[in-house]
Amino acid sequence: MSAGTEERTRAQEAAARPESEPVRHASVIPYWQAVGAIVWKDLRAELRSRELVNSMLLFTLMTVMVFSLAMELNANARQNIVAGVLWVTVIFAGLLGLGRSLAAEKDRGSLDALLLAPIDRSALFFGKMIGNLLFVWVVGLMLLVLLTVLFNITMVKPLIALIVLLGTLGFTTIGTLLSSMTVHARAREALLPIVLMPAVLPVLMPAVRATTAVLNEMPTSEWVPWVRWLALADVLFLFAAYLLFDYVVEE
């Protein structure tokens, strides 16, 4: 019997199966298992290529050195601008990572492979966002040490670390959402900063204010409202991304 005849027989047999026969399908995938798998994949790929983190760390180092050399300031002036230097560097270094994270998936076609998986689309969002957040945290940690050394100001403090954690959470949440919107555009490298900068203001403003207040050892009443605002912005961004991501990635 020829291969073609075998296949035709197979098709006829398959078509004659009763209608009630259930169609095979994969088991239901636990939400956080899917999120964890995507984070694992991003970390594994990054550990091997070091493409994102290396470029972000190098950018961070260069930026802080340029600020340090360009502004030979006295101690008081340094104290006042260091929060701005911290957040400007986090945002621009983070942009490098956010831009590449989804663009690389799109360019090699693996974004389609992710979208084809029978998982909740928001799990895909949280997987990518957590991966980006971990890379930004690595940069943020190194940045705190660099600023401490080059600006001679103690930046490695629990409160500063908390503000960086909250600020970068909001930044990477809205950044991941917007980069998934701009990833299909031709001029995506230029478009992402243009759409992200205004959107990130609700996080950037309280983050800078809270950091400055903590560094200047102002009373609790001066920085707690900003930290609350930061936390609220994070929650709103997370909720918006959870609701919108499905629509953003669909053609």
Add this chain to the structure above:
Amino acid sequence: MPEPVPARPMIEAIGLTKIFGYNAVLRGLDLTVQRGEFLALFGPNGSGKSTFLRITSALARPTAGIVRVGGWDLPDEARQVRAQLGVVSHLPLLYDTLTAEENLLFFARIYGIPAAQQHDQIDALLRRVGLGRRAKDVVRTFSRGMQQRLAIARAILHDPAVLLLDEPYTGLDQDAAALLDDLLREVAVAGRTVIMTTHDLWRGHALADRIAILSRGKIAFDAPCSDLRRDDLGDLYADVTGAVTAR
């Protein structure tokens, strides 16, 4: 004796329309594919083959029309549809900085294959596609043919009922294409419903149970392969699409 109940088609598209801006790519396409059938879908560039597969795989929404896969409606039941699909395209849809094994492990996790079975299933599948010895190698060191075999392993890892192949032979040399032929025959014999878009008329005829030709957003020809002679395909294709073709 009761009348046999007609089997429900595995894939059903009714009046499928997709418009991008002012450009109607699909114009009321009607197509059914029976369970276990292998359909080769031909058509010139821009005829809507890839768009049809993207809609069937829930990657794009139709402008109008109905699509059902395995009895599930798109786009409302997209997740159930995606669980039944394996997709191979001209891009391998793999991570080139991960090893072959890591790639399959990642997809096993997001397709819900139980942890206890993952490694055995991946080992068996890598051997089946002839990549058992390259399991620990990073995918970017693979040839195009090896990447495409790994892409097939990725697509059938979760034992999907439907396989969608979008020009899977693009960029393959003769040996790699012959290997892919064998692999696709093996995959199809396992009882899966397969739709393959290709420009290679002879290859499509050799592999499929049925061929359809898509032209200007509609199915312009549809017949079982048993009714067609391979040597007539070129003329038939030219007549239906208005294209000039060697085979």
